[in-house]
Amino acid sequence: MVESTQTELSPARLQVLLLAHPDLDGFLQALAAYLSEHLAPVLGSSAPAGCSLRIVRPRRQPVQVGDGHVHQMPDMAAASVPVPGVEPAIAVLSCFRSRPGPLGAEDVRAVELAAAGIAPALALALRLDGQAHRANNLQAAMESRTVVDLAAGIIMGQNNCSQDRAVEILRSVSNSRNVKIRDVAAGVVAVVTDRVSTHFEE
Incomplete structure (x- = not known):
């Protein structure tokens, strides 16, 4: 036993x-x-x-x-x-x-x-x-939402369109390229960020 x-x-x-x-x-x-x-x-x-x-x-x-x-x-x-x-x-x-x-x-x-x-x-x-x-998933979702919102704002300014239309544009690009919408949005933000950085370089 x-x-x-x-x-x-x-x-x-x-x-x-x-x-x-x-x-x-x-x-x-x-x-x-x-x-x-x-x-x-x-x-x-x-x-x-x-x-x-x-x-x-x-x-x-x-x-x-x-x-x-x-x-x-x-x-x-x-x-x-x-x-x-x-x-x-x-x-x-x-x-x-x-x-x-x-x-x-x-x-x-x-x-x-x-x-x-x-x-x-x-x-x-x-x-x-x-x-x-x-918690990690929530943080990732919040970061994803933030970059999508930023990209939508950029598209709204460039195309003089509504937020819904800007998000539609992001989704359309995402579907046509078979890329996540967050990655498309990150690309949009990166392009503008690079332009801003270049603008202020001496």
């Missing part, structure tokens, strides 16, 4: 990992390394047990991160278990050992307990990463 003291993860250690690795990939790699270290004696391997984490989230690319070690897979016994409580993401913890032979029920239970132990920290890391992702 697996002793609970052997399978309990340190909340303080998980907190330190979160603080030390604000980026998700770095946190996952450090977490996988910690799990490898933690489960090595539990799984009875003379070498560190190998661990990896796979994260699947809606509208995001899947992420898979290991513990940073190179392991020879053919003779390894492995167990993969879901990490609970990270919805809407799906997280899977995979652990293996280099000693031949299948993992027993107690070994699998140890991996399950480890998955449950990392769930709160992983859920928080995913939430923070999601917030950072949304």
